[in-house]
Amino acid sequence: xKIDLSRLLDRAVYKIDFEQDVELTKISTNLRELELVDLVxxxxxxxxxxxxxxxxxxVSYEYYENCARCLExxxxxxxxxxxxxLMENSKSHDEIxxxxxxxxxxxxxLDLKEQILxxxxxxxxxxxxxxxxxxxxxLVCGRxxxxxxxxxxxxxxxxxxxxxxxxxx
Numbered sequence: 001x002k003i004d005l006s007r008l009l010d011r012a013v014y015k016i017d018f019e020q021d022v023e024l025t026k027i028s029t030n031l032r033e034l035e036l037v038d039l040v041x042x043x044x045x046x047x048x049x050x051x052x053x054x055x056x057x058x059v060s061y062e063y064y065e066n067c068a069r070c071l072e073x074x075x076x077x078x079x080x081x082x083x084x085x086l087m088e089n090s091k092s093h094d095e096i097x098x099x100x101x102x103x104x105x106x107x108x109x110l111d112l113k114e115q116i117l118x119x120x121x122x123x124x125x126x127x128x129x130x131x132x133x134x135x136x137x138x139l140v141c142g143r144x145x146x147x148x149x150x151x152x153x154x155x156x157x158x159x160x161x162x163x164x165x166x167x168x169x
Contacts, residue, residue, distance in 0.1 A: 001042065001116065005086070006108040008048045018057075019043040022116060029121055037062040037075055042116060046086065053086035055103055055110070059119050068127035069136035070144050080123035082115060 001022050007013045021039035028034070044057025058079055065076045084101030103115055135145035140152035157165060 001112045003046060003110040003112065004108065005046065005053065005105060005110055008046060008053060009108055011048070013048075015045055015047040017045045022113070024117070024120075027117065027120060034120075034124070035064045037064060040116060040120065042082070042112065044082070046110065055082065055084055055086055055112075057082045057112075059116055059123075061120060065128045067130040067134060069129050069134045070146055071137065072130055072144070072146075074128075074130040076125075076128050078120075078123050078125075080119050082112075082119045084115075086110060 001020055003016065003018060005016075008016060019042070021041050024036060024040050026033060026035055038061075040059060040061040042057050042059050044055065046053060046055050048054075059082050060077070060079045062075050062077045064073055066073055084103045086103050086105055089104040089106045103110070103112075105111070137143065138145055138150045138152050139154060141150050143150040
């Protein structure tokens with residue numbers, strides 16, 4: 001996804017709004033491969049201040065995920081913010097603040113594809129559950145407890161008190 005910044009740089013306008021669907025069907029990282037349900041939506045604006053240009057956008061996407069409790073496949077929806085200061089790639093950058101995300105552009109054009117990919121990867125949750133009330137799998141027989149109870153006898157014993165159980169056996 002590319003945005004032409006020439007009107008902002010010439011001070012003809014002070015803000016450019018945009019919304020676009022970006023096609024990224026699969027995203028691979030070292031840990032996992034992400035299969036997206038549909039196009040990635042990015043909506044935001046690039047605006048000019050006296051010192052610099054800034055990007056503020058919302059990235060929305062849906063992907064297929066397996067529940068961390070019951071292992072069922074479900075669709076997870078994530079929205080994440082993408083924002084930062086824009087700087088031309090060819091200029092020296094002495095005034096960079098460490099707390100600020102710097103996004104580089106070249107030839108008066110901002111290419112957001114790499115930033116969108118990075119934003120998606122950083123916004124992925126460590127574990128996802130199909131719903132907050134997911135009961136998971138039985139620890140003994142492996143049955144999905146969301147679909148019904150099992151007859152397994154599960155006695156949870158506090159490991160600190162496990163030695164006391166031996167006294168009664």
